[in-house]
Amino acid sequence: MCCAAVRSSSRARSCGSSRPARTTRWTSCCGAPGTRPGSRAPPAGTPGSPTQHGPSPSTRVEIADFLAVAADDLAVLFDKRLSHGLLDAADVPVPYSPTSGPQAPPVRGWDDVRAALGTGGMHRAFIKLAHGSSASGVLAVEYAGPGRIRATTSVERAEDGSLFNSLRVRRYDTERDIAAILDTLAPDGLHIERWLPKASQDKRAADLRVVVIGGRATHAVVRTSRSPMTNLHLGGVRGDLAAARAAAEAAGVAWSTVLGTAERAAACFPDTLCVGVDLLPGTGWRQFAVGEVNAFGDLLPRLTGLPGSGAEGQDTYAAQIAAVVRAHGEDHQDV
DSSP, X not given: OOOOOOOSOTTOBOTTOSSBOOOOOHHHHHOOTTSOTTSXXXXXXXXXXXXXXXXXXXXXXXXXXXXXXXXXXXXXXXXHHHHHHHHHHTTOOOOOOTTXXXXXXXXXXXXXXXHHHHHTTOSEEEEEETTOOTTTTOEEEEEOSTTOEEEEEEEEEOTTSOEEEEEEEEEEOOHHHHHHHHHHHGGGOEEEEEOOOBOEETTEEEEEEEEEETTEEEEEEEEEESSSXXXXXXXXXXXXXXXHHHHHHHTTOOHHHHHHHHHHHHTTSTTOSEEEEEEEEBGGGOOEEEEEEETTOOOOTTOOOOTTSSOTTOOHHHHHHHHHHHHHTTTTTTO
């Protein structure tokens, strides 16, 4: 059973179903320890109730205060335009973007995208949903003038014009199709970035996801792909981290500098314990830029901490728990 606490609304839907969801009190949804999620909880204050087993009142206040502060970071992290502007202002290396920062003009559709590509001298660019994730709605566009265009994307366009996420990366090579996709996506907000030529590993485009916890780079993975999108769920595969480090150092870039770039990006969001930073290595591994900073970029199964990171032997979740314990000591063991 999937249960959620929602506001009363005619648009509320149960998880994974088109049927209207019932409005549920949070305490009823959580249930008591040892009970199934969704079972009705005992009245507050009685044995087995969430309020009896949950955090103390003072701890709940601290959690609420923390969430209120962290919300400012999250609002920026979930807007690629604002996030890019913040990183750029902090001198963190990022690709050029005509949509960077809060003062950037909105992108209303393909005509605006085409104009931005021409003004910025960009023949290759990534067009992203401003609030998207997991490469949803991302188009890698190659444009050499009218009629000479190609877009690589996981967006599937149906005959009736509807758009769908797909696990198959595909190409569109007509301006009409690409314009139709971008015109449909534009009302949700679009972000444009120069497409930087990436380093390669085993003849596949490569980048890095670096997890930064408590200000320190703790986990890293190389992602490689034959398409411009390296996301693992879209067919990307994990690469050789040791080989990537060796290639960077052979090009004169210290590994500490690579990880330091990710840490500088994370420092722009000081109230967020953990972020996943996408590092874009340039051709030959000679320079690195930050592609994105992800609020929930820690899904890296079976990956343990980097040597010397303090997270050796820990996955990303264990490392976050350890960081919280270190930061708050034993005062909050009842949480």
